[in-house]
Amino acid sequence: MGWRGGQQQAVYLFEGLIRRGFETVFVCRPDSELSGYFKNKELPHIEIPMRNELDMFSACRIASYARKNGFNILHLHSAHAHTIGLLVKLFYRKLKLIGVRRVDFKIKKNIFSRFKYNSSLINMIVCISSEIKKIMLECGVNEDKLTVIHSGVDINKFDNIETDTLLREKYGIAKDSIIIGTVAALVGHKDYPNLIKAAAIVTDKAKQAVFIAVGEGKNENEIKQIHSNLKLGNKFIFAGYQKEVGKYLKAFDIFVLASKKEGLGTSVLDAQSIGLPVIAAKAGGIPEMIENGVNGILVDKQNHEELANAILELVHDPEKRNLIGKNGKETVSKFSIENTVEKNINLYKELLEVK
Numbered sequence: 001m002g003w004r005g006g007q008q009q010a011v012y013l014f015e016g017l018i019r020r021g022f023e024t025v026f027v028c029r030p031d032s033e034l035s036g037y038f039k040n041k042e043l044p045h046i047e048i049p050m051r052n053e054l055d056m057f058s059a060c061r062i063a064s065y066a067r068k069n070g071f072n073i074l075h076l077h078s079a080h081a082h083t084i085g086l087l088v089k090l091f092y093r094k095l096k097l098i099g100v101r102r103v104d105f106k107i108k109k110n111i112f113s114r115f116k117y118n119s120s121l122i123n124m125i126v127c128i129s130s131e132i133k134k135i136m137l138e139c140g141v142n143e144d145k146l147t148v149i150h151s152g153v154d155i156n157k158f159d160n161i162e163t164d165t166l167l168r169e170k171y172g173i174a175k176d177s178i179i180i181g182t183v184a185a186l187v188g189h190k191d192y193p194n195l196i197k198a199a200a201i202v203t204d205k206a207k208q209a210v211f212i213a214v215g216e217g218k219n220e221n222e223i224k225q226i227h228s229n230l231k232l233g234n235k236f237i238f239a240g241y242q243k244e245v246g247k248y249l250k251a252f253d254i255f256v257l258a259s260k261k262e263g264l265g266t267s268v269l270d271a272q273s274i275g276l277p278v279i280a281a282k283a284g285g286i287p288e289m290i291e292n293g294v295n296g297i298l299v300d301k302q303n304h305e306e307l308a309n310a311i312l313e314l315v316h317d318p319e320k321r322n323l324i325g326k327n328g329k330e331t332v333s334k335f336s337i338e339n340t341v342e343k344n345i346n347l348y349k350e351l352l353e354v355k
Contacts, residue, residue: 005151029050067092076097086116086122098122099122104261105261118145173237183270184259190257191260192219208315255268257279257286265285266335269332279311280299281300
């Protein structure tokens with residue numbers, strides 16, 4: 001129902017296909033963030049309840065729509081969508097099914113999960129990083145069902161966004177402060193406890209350092225309790241969910257992603273696209289984007305002292321900040337959404353050639 005990285009990636013691909021003239025329709029739930037977006041943009045979509053992943057009625061409706069309109073590919077952008085897609089194919093066997101695996105979690109060991117990812121009904125599973133493919137293989141998924149297509153970002157998305165000069169005033173941040181920012185949901189795998197502990201060290205040793213976290217999530221209360229226990233006050237600001245993320249990114253001096261698990265971490269790419277120096281944990285596909293010390297800094301997962309030292313290094317070295325930010329902006333083009341769309345189109349063509 002909400003909007004996070006997975007929804008954004010699905011929309012990027014959808015809009016890319018439409019720009020290239022492909023007949024494409026997005027299936028989404030009524031009253032969701034997606035449906036609101038498509039209505040506002042007047043983009044082709046149908047709203048189907050999909051009350052749960054075993055909603056046979058919704059599966060039947062999707063199959064009927066696909067058959068009636070001559071669709072031959074159904075691209076499934078979440079684990080629940082993957083299950084519904086299998087049901088859809090029971091009603092319309094001609095469909096090619098493509099699943100997407102966006103998280104670097106291991107597949108559950110129950111029979112249903114193993115069937116779901118190895119079923120003959122699924123034609124291909126797109127892993128958004130090589131690390132995810134490695135995990136899927138370890139979980140027993142057949143290699144011939146797996147392919148890697150990195151997620152991408154619109155590298156020009158924030159070009160016309162000006163730095164919000166009132167943002168520092170809004171949060172009472174001094175003009176000479178160094179802002180260390182993150183854009184991440186307040187959920188377990190983003191490892192805010194690690195980031196907050198690092199922030200306590202950094203702000204103690206560098207009085208000009210201020211942290212801002214953009215995001216919301218189910219672990220908000222416990223995360224804020226850790227913040228309170230460490231008495232960080234306005235040295236670590238929770239900005240909540242923001243639709244205009246670009247204004248925050250433009251105000252940051254350093255970008256940090258402390259995740260202990262991550263599919264790829266496209267917020268890193270967004271930060272690099274505007275020239276922000278990035279520090280990130282070696283989680284999931286993040287090392288596939290960052291060459292340590294060149295276009296970013298990598299630190300071990302769940303090591304707040306190492307994270308703090310990396311942040312302090314950039315706080316005290318503006319030349320290194322500028323160089324890493326410049327290098328990141330130059331290398332991010334490899335992960336443009338245009339590349340991602342083209343690779344998906346090539347996959348569609350390959351599957352349609354297989355009888």
